[in-house]
Amino acid sequence: MYAIIKLGGRQYRAVEGQFIDVDRLPQETGQSVTIEDVLLVANGDTVTVGQPTVKGAVVTATVEEQFRGEKLIVFKYRQRTSYRRTRGHRQYHTRIRINKISV
Numbered sequence: 502m503y504a505i506i507k508l509g510g511r512q513y514r515a516v517e518g519q520f521i522d523v524d525r526l527p528q529e530t531g532q533s534v535t536i537e538d539v540l541l542v543a544n545g546d547t548v549t550v551g552q553p554t555v556k557g558a559v560v561t562a563t564v565e566e567q568f569r570g571e572k573l574i575v576f577k578y579r580q581r582t583s584y585r586r587t588r589g590h591r592q593y594h595t596r597i598r599i600n601k602i603s604v
Contacts, residue, residue, distance in 0.1 A: 502516070502517065502542075502543065502544045502545075502602055503515060503516045503542075503543055503602070504539050504540075504541060504542045504543070504558065504560055504602045505539070505540045505541040506536050506538060506539055506540065506560050507538040507539075507540055508523050508524070508526075508536060508538070509523060509524040511523070511524070512540065515536075515560055515562075515599045515602065516599060517599055517600070517601060517602055518598070518599065519598070519599050520565065520596055520597070520598050520599075521562075521596070521597055521598075521599065522594050522595070522596050523594065523595055523597060524592075524593070524594065524595070525567065525593035525594060525595050526564065526595040526597070528564045528595075529564065529567075530564055530565065530566060530567060531563065531564065532563070532564050533561060533562070533563055533564075533600075534561070534562045534563070534564060534597060535559055535560070535561050535562075536559070536560040536561075536562065537554070537558075537559055538554055539551065539554055539555045539558035539559070539560055540553065540554060540555070541555065542555050542558050542602065542604050544604075549604065555604065557604060558602075558603070558604045559603050560599060560601070560602050560603075561599075561600045561601045561603075562597040562598060562599050562600055563597065563598050563600055564595055564596075564597055565596045565597060565598050566595070566596040567593070567594075567595055567596075568593075568594055568595075568596065569591045569592065569593055569594065570591055570592045570593075570594055571591070572589050572590070572591050573589065573590045573591070573592075574587065574588075574589055575587070575588045575589070575590060576588075
């Protein structure tokens with residue numbers, strides 16, 4: 502059984518017991534999260550597609566960790582103008598564990 506959920510404008514495939522890295526959530530480590538934006542639920546051959554969400558479907562998850570991703574280097578360059586800019590960026594992430602998918 503799996504579900505397609507929407508968090509922070511992105512879509513993720515959620516399977517019970519799986520860990521997912523999502524954009525930072527305001528919950529602390531160990532707290533529970535309920536996700537009601539479920540776009541699709543599949544159980545074997547039965548597939549339920551929402552319009553736009555599946556009514557009554559809820560995915561519960563637990564926050565496992567708050568962390569920062571790897572550093573990305575942003576380099577801007579324009580030729581023949583002595584223009585060079587280097588910036589680094591590290592995105593904040595939350596690792597959640599999917600506990601239950603209920604319809």
